[in-house]
Amino acid sequence: MFSLFYGLWKRIFTKIEFHVLILGIDKAGKTTLLEKLKTRYTNLEGLPPDRIVPTVGLNIGRVEVSNAKLVFWDLGGQPGLRSIWEKYYEEAHAVVYVIDAACPSRFEDSKSALDKVLRHEDLQGSPLLILANKQDLEDAVSADELAQYLDLKKLDESLYTFQGVSAVDGLGIKESINWLIDAMERSKRTETLRARAGSGGF
Numbered sequence: 001m002f003s004l005f006y007g008l009w010k011r012i013f014t015k016i017e018f019h020v021l022i023l024g025i026d027k028a029g030k031t032t033l034l035e036k037l038k039t040r041y042t043n044l045e046g047l048p049p050d051r052i053v054p055t056v057g058l059n060i061g062r063v064e065v066s067n068a069k070l071v072f073w074d075l076g077g078q079p080g081l082r083s084i085w086e087k088y089y090e091e092a093h094a095v096v097y098v099i100d101a102a103c104p105s106r107f108e109d110s111k112s113a114l115d116k117v118l119r120h121e122d123l124q125g126s127p128l129l130i131l132a133n134k135q136d137l138e139d140a141v142s143a144d145e146l147a148q149y150l151d152l153k154k155l156d157e158s159l160y161t162f163q164g165v166s167a168v169d170g171l172g173i174k175e176s177i178n179w180l181i182d183a184m185e186r187s188k189r190t191e192t193l194r195a196r197a198g199s200g201g202f
Contacts, residue, residue, distance in 0.1 A: 057081075144162070
């Protein structure tokens, strides 16, 4: 009987840990986003944007939101570093894909890199949050305009969403994270990873 109650207690009060990839080409604002998440959801002050340098390799950030622990893996987006992205796919519950919405000249590069991510079998069924970043800039296109450009009709609409955000001032961050947690909690991808890890793996 004790084990039954303990199991129920553990299920209710133990925070589920999700691993989330932050991907996108270089200069999209991925690390700025990670630092803003740290500032918003932890007691730690993230680095200010003017002190952030291009990521070579990996940055990790951990935050807790409601009943979930989120471990973000921010991966470098330079062309020579994108080949290492797939090494992290197998353990990822979801992908946050960041696009510089104020730089249309690089949309095609962003779309090409995203298409490659979406084709990878290790990410099938993973929720995808696409962020039209830098909405604090006057020339940024909206999330709706970016959605039209990327044209993701081939994807299951329940698995992805677009959100306009500013990693600098925090616009749209809360809504984005709320969607992401809800999507991961409902996704078959989470069920698959949980089953793979076995009971007690989370």
